Amino acid sequence: MxxxxxxxxxxxxxxxxxxxxxxxxxxxxxxxxxxxxxxxxxxxxxxxxxxxxxxxxxxxxxxxxxxxxxxxxxxxxxxxxxxxxxxxxxxxxxxxxxxxxxxxxxxxxxxxxxxxxxxxxxxxxxxxxxxxxxAVPAIPAGAIEPYLTQPLVVEANELAGAPRIVASQEGRVYLGEGDRVYVRGELKGSSSFQVFRPGNPLRDPQSGKVLAHEAAYLGSVKLVSAAKPGVDVHTFVVSNTLQEMGVGDLLVPAPPQPVRNYVPHAPLATVDARIMSIYSGVTYAGQSQVVTVNRGTLDGLDIGAVLQLYHFGKTVPDPESKGFLGMGRSTLKLPDEQYGSLFIFRVFNNVSYGLIMQVTAPVQVGDVAKSPE
Incomplete structure (x- = not known):
């Protein structure tokens, strides 16, 4: 170290x-x-x-x-x-x-x-x-760079009011750099947008509630001309593409320059979170991989906060408890076992993304992530 x-x-x-x-x-x-x-x-x-x-x-x-x-x-x-x-x-x-x-x-x-x-x-x-x-970064910059500028998740309020591609130049099905597209929706003063397609729901392991949707980042577009009186759509040009985009895909304003200058610190408020998903959809994750947790700014998390990772303590039969053929025996709750750390580097209202730091065991969905003790 x-x-x-x-x-x-x-x-x-x-x-x-x-x-x-x-x-x-x-x-x-x-x-x-x-x-x-x-x-x-x-x-x-x-x-x-x-x-x-x-x-x-x-x-x-x-x-x-x-x-x-x-x-x-x-x-x-x-x-x-x-x-x-x-x-x-x-x-x-x-x-x-x-x-x-x-x-x-x-x-x-x-x-x-x-x-x-x-x-x-x-x-x-x-x-x-x-x-x-x-300057010296807080954590290895290359490990999180792709996650700093892309729309990783889309929350319910963003989905409801997001501008949408409704037509393309010459009716093209798939769009490439330099193509013109027509967008309907409120731009709210922005002129540079990222294009995304809603993906899998991010479901809270504790409540079962859908907190947000993953966002498949497709590329970016820039405003050419806003809708004029008598015209229903804005004209955009595709500035770059990562995946194929087309009619029906949604827009989100390009984020400001990401914050890279932050200090590892304990959360200001007590946080008790759960690992909600592992980026790329694998079952287990290890050091330097990215995961989501079911807590965000509304819960006191901010960029640079560090959470400790625990395997949730299991409930096991009490060996001293008696029961008929093993039925009706009392149980014992085992303690959560701490095995690593999680560095929070991007935060939304109800969801945050973290980089797995030192771990001694694999990380899996449902694991506990909470304030250092």
């Missing part, structure tokens, strides 16, 4: 300010909570290198990577909108204070007397990529 840290970009791109310790004075000197303890073999420092992730870096120092905000004194705003960390920076373990820092312990920090870290200046150098691209 590796390590993890935090830095704020100021007006000049070459000047980086380490994350401020904005917690209370007492919190700044307290050790992490009992569940947020440092590893006994934690190093004194870690030099951030290309390929590191925040999850790996925090796991180098901490037993639980989601404890990172606590040992850095981060508030909720910083967790939602953290600052970048870059290769070449050093994360120090201040053993006396039980904290992590970008300042060498005992160096005085060079701050302003309030415990804030000093300004770090990068040496002038030629960069072949932007600062954002060179």
């Amino acid at each position: 590796k390590n993890f840290s935090t830095v704020a970009t100021r007006a000049a791109a070459v000047v980086l300010v380490a994350v401020s310790v904005l917690g209370s004075a007492s919190a700044a000197t307290q050790s992490p909570a009992p569940t947020c303890t440092f590893r006994p073999d934690a190093p004194d420092q870690h030099v951030v290198v290309k390929g590191d992730t925040l999850w790996d870096i925090s796991g180098t120092f901490l037993r639980n990577p989601w404890c990172w905000p606590q040992v850095w004194g981060m508030n909720r705003d910083e967790i939602r909108n953290p600052h970048w960390i870059y290769p070449g920076q050093i994360v120090y373990f201040d053993r006396a204070r039980g904290r992590l820092s970008l300042n060498r312990p005992g160096s005085g920090g060079g701050g302003d007397g309030r415990g804030e870290p000093p300004v770090l200046r990068l040496s002038p150098q030629v960069r072949s990529e932007s600062l954002e691209q060179s």
Whole structure:
């Protein structure tokens, strides 16, 4: 495992300010909570290198990577909108204070007397990529990239009012890049849309209620001209296709630039969820695979939240209970067995997508995913 840290970009791109310790004075000197303890073999420092992730870096120092905000004194705003960390920076373990820092312990920090870290200046150098691209991601970016910009699920309210392709240029059955299509429905000011086809229902394992439908992503279209008086449809052009699209397929506004800068943390509210589906429809999943859970923003989940995975405790016959031919015996409920972690990276109202992190057993539909204990 590796390590993890935090830095704020100021007006000049070459000047980086380490994350401020904005917690209370007492919190700044307290050790992490009992569940947020440092590893006994934690190093004194870690030099951030290309390929590191925040999850790996925090796991180098901490037993639980989601404890990172606590040992850095981060508030909720910083967790939602953290600052970048870059290769070449050093994360120090201040053993006396039980904290992590970008300042060498005992160096005085060079701050302003309030415990804030000093300004770090990068040496002038030629960069072949932007600062954002060179920053350390929270988790392996390639594992979730395809899921960040596609309409993974469609909730009931979106299905009901989604614009729909009602005709195509020259009556073509299947559409390709550059083809014109005609769309009926309310655009609500958007001009760039993704085209999807509703797929399998996502059913809550606990209530049986359909929370949303999977969305088969087909491609994207751009508005050419909105419907004019006396015309019932808007004119679009197909900008790209991933699968064949045609009349009857639905549109959803293209999402804003996805959030990639987030910190592993425990959910703000207590969450008790179930694995609802495994992406690609397989029966079991392992590390670095994607699953859905039956909880979302309405339940207190946000991007970067970490849930612990448990196999649901079985109910077994009580061996000390007597019954006629095994009938009528009492039963015992076994505890849920914790076996891994789930990193939430995309959240909808009632459904969230998570990346399976460390696991010691296969993940399956119905497994428990809940707040760290």
